[in-house]
Amino acid sequence: xxTYYDRIADVVETVVNAGKLxxxxxxxxxxxxxxxxxxxxxxxxxxxVCIDSELDLEDSDFGIHNHSYNHKxxxxxxxxxxxxxxxxxxxxxxxxxxxxxxxxxxxxxxxxGEIRQDLKETxxxxxxxxxxxxxxxxxxxxxxxxxxxxxxxxxxxxxxxQIARYTGLANRISSVSFTEVQPMxxxxxxxxxxxxxxxxxxxxxxxxxxxDEPVNLEKLTKYSVNLQGGIHExxxxxxxxxxRWWMEVPYADALSKKSGRSELIPCSExxxxxxxxxxxxxxxxxxxxxxx
Numbered sequence: 644x645x646t647y648y649d650r651i652a653d654v655v656e657t658v659v660n661a662g663k664l665x666x667x668x669x670x671x672x673x674x675x676x677x678x679x680x681x682x683x684x685x686x687x688x689x690x691x692v693c694i695d696s697e698l699d700l701e702d703s704d705f706g707i708h709n710h711s712y713n714h715k716x717x718x719x720x721x722x723x724x725x726x727x728x729x730x731x732x733x734x735x736x737x738x739x740x741x742x743x744x745x746x747x748x749x750x751x752x753x754x755x756g757e758i759r760q761d762l763k764e765t766x767x768x769x770x771x772x773x774x775x776x777x778x779x780x781x782x783x784x785x786x787x788x789x790x791x792x793x794x795x796x797x798x799x800x801x802x803x804x805q806i807a808r809y810t811g812l813a814n815r816i817s818s819v820s821f822t823e824v825q826p827m828x829x830x831x832x833x834x835x836x837x838x839x840x841x842x843x844x845x846x847x848x849x850x851x852x853x854x855d856e857p858v859n860l861e862k863l864t865k866y867s868v869n870l871q872g873g874i875h876e877x878x879x880x881x882x883x884x885x886x887r888w889w890m891e892v893p894y895a896d897a898l899s900k901k902s903g904r905s906e907l908i909p910c911s912e913x914x915x916x917x918x919x920x921x922x923x924x925x926x927x928x929x930x931x932x933x934x935x
Contacts, residue, residue: 648677648707655681659817664849666842667820671791672699673712675776678820682723682773690726690771690815691716694806695778696733696797698741698752709791709823717748726933728768730806731755731781731798749929755798765806767888767909767926769813776820777807777841779834787837789829800837807841811848814856819845855882858889858907868918877927879915880907888912892930906934 651667655678658665667674675693682689693699693713703711716724728751745752751768758765769775784793786800798806810816821838829835863880870877878891893905914924 648674648680651677652680652683655818656684659685664816665818666845667818667822668838668842669824670822672709672776672778672820672822673707674822675774675820676707676712676715676719678774678776678818679716679719679724681818683721686773687723688725689723689773690728691724692728692730692769692772692775692810693778694730694776694781694798694803696731696755696781696792696794697736697778698729698732698745700741700744726750726771728772729753730765730768731758733794733796749932751926751929755796758802761913762802762805764911764913766809766812767911767914769806769809769816770887770909772810772813772816774818774820775810775816776822777803778823779821779838780823782837787834789825789827789832789834791823791825793828800840803837804841804844807844808848811845811850812852813848814852814854853885855885855887863889866915868915870918870921870923874923877918877923879910879918881912881915886912888915890914890918890924890927892927892934895931895935906930 651674655665659681667678679691699710699713701711702714707715730753732752733755742752779787780790780792780794781797782803783797783799784795810819821841824834824838826835860880863882866879866881868877868879869875880889888910889907890910891905892908908926908930910924910926914926917924
């Protein structure tokens with residue numbers, strides 16, 4: 644018998660196969676499990692970004708719910724999750740064991756405080772994503788009071804709408820969910836209005852997409868950075884028209900031979916500046932470990 648999540652998956656599969664952008668609106672965030680399942684017959688490689696104040700990796704004996712769905716996604720078979728990024732998690736809501744689990748899987752977890760230092764740093768994480776989920780509880784309660792877990796801390800309206808626009812601009816994203824809105828708690832419909840504004844920015848970004856994939860290296864500016872120690876060189880590429888950056892990450896065997904296979908992953912100018920200061924960017928390390 645088809646489950647609730649199977650029905651969501653059927654919709655996702657149909658819309659994504661049609662080459663359209665699917666927006667899932669409302670409900671508990673565990674619908675993301677159905678969103679993920681929808682890619683099972685679409686692609687054998689899925690990158691997933693979650694905007695949330697928590698990591699939702701609870702190992703529950705009570706089925707799938709809004710604090711355990713990511714745990715279910717990580718364990719799903721067949722496994723086609725190639726990368727996961729949590730944007731805006733708040734440390735006091737996240738057990739150390741969950742953070743350690745992300746590290747062990749070489750996934751990205753970016754704290755709200757880190758994002759606040761430069762919001763543009765979220766764009767590279769979204770650029771290669773296929774699916775994105777927004778938990779409206781990640782927005783501070785004064786801006787979004789009508790959520791499942793309102794909090795005095797979180798993204799501002801300006802921050803979350805900019806992230807929604809970056810989401811729309813990302814060429815590979817084919818489904819986006821907005822979850823955890825509670826109309827009964829929503830004074831004057833403020834949270835519903837914010838969700839609508841986020842959708843507007845998402846769609847505005849979608850119609851502003853400029854195709855720069857597959858990446859044509861001949862049209863990019865190449866920067867080679869020499870480092871001390873075992874990693875002798877990191878190669879960066881910049882699209883001068885769109886101000887987008889990539890860096891080359893070699894497979895383990897290629898690194899030892901100093902030649903061979905490599906992957907091009909999205910990055911930012913700050914990653915380039917870190918390399919110039921003889922610091923290997925975290926994005927490079929995490930990607931390299933997964934390319935063994």
